[in-house]
Amino acid sequence: xxxxxxxxxxxxxxxxxxxxxxxxxxxxxxxxxxxxxxxxxxxxxxxxxxxxxxxxxxxxxxxxxxxxxxxxxxxxxxxxxxxxxxxxxxxxxxxxxxxxxxxxxxxxxxxxxxxxxxxxxxxxxxxxxxxxxxxxxxxxxxxxxxxxxxxxxxxxxxxxxxxxxxxxxxxxxxxxxxxxxxxxxxxxxxxxxxxxxxxxxxxxxxxxxxxxxxxxxxxxxxxxxxxxxxxxxxxxxxxxxxxxxxxxxxxxxxxxxxxxxxxxxxxxxxxxxxxx
Amino acid sequence: xxxxxxxxxxxxxxxxxxxxxxxxxxxxxxxxxxxxxxxxxxxxxxxxxxxxxxxxxxxxxxxxxxxxxxxxxxxxxxxxxxxxxxxxxxxxxxxxxxxxxxxxxxxxxxxxxxxxxxxxxxxxxxxxxxxxxxxxxxxxxxxxxxxxxxxxxxxxxxxxxxxxxxxxxxxxxxxxxxxxxxxxxxxxxxxxxxxxxxxxxxxxxxxxxxxxxxxxxxxxxxxxxxxxxxxxxxxxxxxxxxxxxxxxxxxxxxxxxxxxxxxxxxxxxxxxxxxxxxxxxxxxxxxxxxxxxxxxxxxxxxxxxxxxxxxxxxxxxxxxxxxxxxxxxxxxxxxxxxxxxxxxxxxxxxxxxxxxxxxxxxxxxxxxxxxxxxxxxxxxxxxxxxxxxxxxxxxxxxxxxxxxxxxxxxxxxxxxxxxxxxxxxxxxxxxxxxxx
Numbered sequence: 001x002x003x004x005x006x007x008x009x010x011x012x013x014x015x016x017x018x019x020x021x022x023x024x025x026x027x028x029x030x031x032x033x034x035x036x037x038x039x040x041x042x043x044x045x046x047x048x049x050x051x052x053x054x055x056x057x058x059x060x061x062x063x064x065x066x067x068x069x070x071x072x073x074x075x076x077x078x079x080x081x082x083x084x085x086x087x088x089x090x091x092x093x094x095x096x097x098x099x100x101x102x103x104x105x106x107x108x109x110x111x112x113x114x115x116x117x118x119x120x121x122x123x124x125x126x127x128x129x130x131x132x133x134x135x136x137x138x139x140x141x142x143x144x145x146x147x148x149x150x151x152x153x154x155x156x157x158x159x160x161x162x163x164x165x166x167x168x169x170x171x172x173x174x175x176x177x178x179x180x181x182x183x184x185x186x187x188x189x190x191x192x193x194x195x196x197x198x199x200x201x202x203x204x205x206x207x208x209x210x211x212x213x214x215x216x217x218x219x220x221x222x223x224x225x226x227x228x229x230x231x232x233x234x235x236x237x238x239x240x241x242x243x244x245x246x247x248x249x250x251x252x253x254x255x256x257x258x259x260x261x262x263x264x265x266x267x268x269x270x271x272x273x274x275x276x
Numbered sequence: 277x278x279x280x281x282x283x284x285x286x287x288x289x290x291x292x293x294x295x296x297x298x299x300x301x302x303x304x305x306x307x308x309x310x311x312x313x314x315x316x317x318x319x320x321x322x323x324x325x326x327x328x329x330x331x332x333x334x335x336x337x338x339x340x341x342x343x344x345x346x347x348x349x350x351x352x353x354x355x356x357x358x359x360x361x362x363x364x365x366x367x368x369x370x371x372x373x374x375x376x377x378x379x380x381x382x383x384x385x386x387x388x389x390x391x392x393x394x395x396x397x398x399x400x401x402x403x404x405x406x407x408x409x410x411x412x413x414x415x416x417x418x419x420x421x422x423x424x425x426x427x428x429x430x431x432x433x434x435x436x437x438x439x440x441x442x443x444x445x446x447x448x449x450x451x452x453x454x455x456x457x458x459x460x461x462x463x464x465x466x467x468x469x470x471x472x473x474x475x476x477x478x479x480x481x482x483x484x485x486x487x488x489x490x491x492x493x494x495x496x497x498x499x500x501x502x503x504x505x506x507x508x509x510x511x512x513x514x515x516x517x518x519x520x521x522x523x524x525x526x527x528x529x530x531x532x533x534x535x536x537x538x539x540x541x542x543x544x545x546x547x548x549x550x551x552x553x554x555x556x557x558x559x560x561x562x563x564x565x566x567x568x569x570x571x572x573x574x575x576x577x578x579x580x581x582x583x584x585x586x587x588x589x590x591x592x593x594x595x596x597x598x599x600x601x602x603x604x605x606x607x608x609x610x611x612x613x614x615x616x617x618x619x620x621x622x623x624x625x626x627x628x629x630x631x632x633x634x635x636x637x638x639x640x641x642x643x644x645x646x647x648x649x650x651x652x653x654x655x656x657x658x659x660x661x662x663x664x665x666x667x668x669x670x671x672x673x674x675x676x677x678x679x680x681x682x683x684x685x686x687x688x689x690x691x692x693x694x695x696x697x698x699x700x701x702x703x704x705x706x707x708x709x710x711x712x
Contacts, residue, residue, distance in 0.1 A: 039550050040528075040549065040550045040551075043525040043528065043529065044529070045525075045529050045531070065313065065316075065317075124347060125347065125350075125351060128347055128348075128351050128353060129351055132351060132352075132353050132354070137353060137355055138355060216336075216340055216344065217343065217344060217347060220303055220305070220332075220334050220355040220356065221303055221332040221333070221334050224334070228334075228336070231336050231337050231340045232308055232335040232336055232337070233308065233337075234308070234337040235307075235308050235309060235337060235338070235521075236337070236338050236339070236465070236466075236519065236520055236521065237309050237338070237520050237521075237538065237540060237541075238309060238310055238521070238524075238544065239521055239524055239525060239528075239544070239550070240308075
């Protein structure tokens with residue numbers, strides 16, 4: 001009897017999980033479906049779910065009008081670049097806060113996080129002027145710098161949480177065996193924190209890929225990533241929903257595939273330390 | 277021979293590279309409306325005649341574009357050589373010296389051919405700071421079959437009372453047909469563009485000659501209550517979140533009896549490929565109340581050169597091409613007369629071929645009936661029909677638009693919305709030191 005009720009619970013939870021999952025995924029699914037409709041079918045009322053004439057003309061038109069691969073490459077360089085630079089800075093920073101905390105470590109962490117509370121538009125003009133004077137406007141280097149800086153607090157916080165889980169005694173033992181600071185971080189701490197670092201890396205790539213304020217405001221033609229590509233298909237005067245959906249599908253496809261393949265690491269990283 | 281061939285190929289590659297290096301690259305920021313996309317597609321004609329100039333396009337959604345070009349021009353960032361800007365920006369930026377004057381375009385450009393109403397909105401102290409790419413006003417688009425069924429005939433120049441009466445007669449809520457579709461979504465370029473133009477026809481105005489806000493006056497109360505009554509009786513549900521695109525979708529799918537909006541919509545609703553009512557659409561001038569002003573607006577997307585550009589001559593060459601009579605002929609030749617960018621040149625409307633386009637004359641009449649330098653019944657200190665050309669307007673009008681949208685949604689009353697609008701506009705104008 002108990003076994004039966006256990007099984008029923010499992011069924012309920014599975015159904016509920018699928019329902020929530022589908023609900024969350026529905027906007028993406030709808031975007032993908034709309035990308036295969038004509039503009040008239042895209043606004044049809046009642047909406048057409050699957051019974052429409054599937055077409056690839058929106059993809060062809062988007063590809064003809066825009067240089068997708070240039071935007072894609074810019075997104076890859078900017079998101080990977082900013083993540084790697086961010087990790088290079090954040091690993092030592094999180095190490096020092098986790099293993100050699102000072103009296104003000106918590107305050108420093110909170111202060112770092114507080115920078116995320118400032119609306120970005122508040123610092124747009126100063127940053128724009130700095131970029132103009134240093135020749136960084138519309139460059140991938142400029143975007144790597146700015147995205148590194150805006151995501152750094154999150155990287156440091158995540159790594160700090162993982163490092164806190166690692167027993168300090170292991171590092172002490174390494175020190176007693178003669179390991180220097182560099183060897184301790186590179187050869188002892190980093191291998192043990194690989195799952196945490198991997199999930200931080202993945203999450204940061206997603207954040208940088210989707211960032212749409214700085215990437216839109218600091219670029220023009222050369223360094224514009226996929227966010228600018230999508231923005232070029234949205235129009236307040238004209239119904240181009242099918243083309244916009246095709247552009248959106250092309251922009252999110254790479255990150256969706258990456259997320260699909262790395263979901264285990266992502267989930268593990270995000271729930272790490274959540275249950276004690 | 278092989279070596280010679282290789283040498284020749286090498287020289288060819290080098291010379292090509294050198295040409296590319298010598299070519300002047302113009303970065304053009306533009307909105308992604310259909311006419312602009314067409315210009316991008318046809319720009320090969322310009323580069324073929326100007327081999328020393330390369331074009332790089334930055335095409336963006338209107339609001340994103342506005343934010344980006346404003347940041348760039350205000351900080352003299354110099355990222356763009358040509359910007360697509362509207363009639364709101366031109367007087368403000370021209371006055372600040374942020375734009376290059378286009379008075380010296382060649383005589384063959386024939387600037388006198390530009391429609392006076394459009395040219396007036398792009399000129400500051402005698403200097404034209406932007407060349408119009410396409411101009412638009414607003415007008416009534418209506419379903420001829422539903423109007424006939426209701427036993428009414430749309431006059432060429434209707435009054436608001438007729439529109440309200442017709443809207444009620446055309447409404448059949450059971451069949452999901454609504455007599456009138458109007459903008460309700462909050463925003464200075466959304467519901468406030470419509471309501472400001474409508475208010476002009478009711479004798480209302482944003483500011484008096486001392487820049488004091490006027491939402492506490494009778495004409496504004498009349499405007500807002502009329503709009504709310506008509507929309508509540510004959511408008512679609514959820515109208516407070518409808519903008520241009522939502523109303524276009526409703527009209528195209530046969531759910532609106534009348535729609536008052538941008539003249540550019542005429543080409544969409546008569547396009548049989550996307551509209552189910554393409555052959556049942558009629559046009560009329562925007563309504564009035566007999567006070568001498570109609571409820572239509574005036575807008576032009578125009579090309580301008582920011583003062584920070586280092587390629588002014590090449591930029592002017594491109595602008596002269598894109599806004600010329602020859603460009604209009606090129607579009608007509610490649611895409612047909614219905615796709616020619618409307619509302620900029622007198623010669624286009626004198627062309628018998630263009631006169632055959634069903635909405636051509638009504639677009640011209642609508643543009644001609646708007647006067648941006650004299651937009652209201654009473655005298656006002658500002659320029660602009662559906663906007664007030666001051667830098668503070670975007671922020672203020674969006675906040676006021678939220679109040680009016682809330683009134684349409686029924687969360688506050690018309691009186692509360694007007695009181696709040698008066699209060700917040702007064703506060704913003706004091707802060708900006710228009711008065712103490």
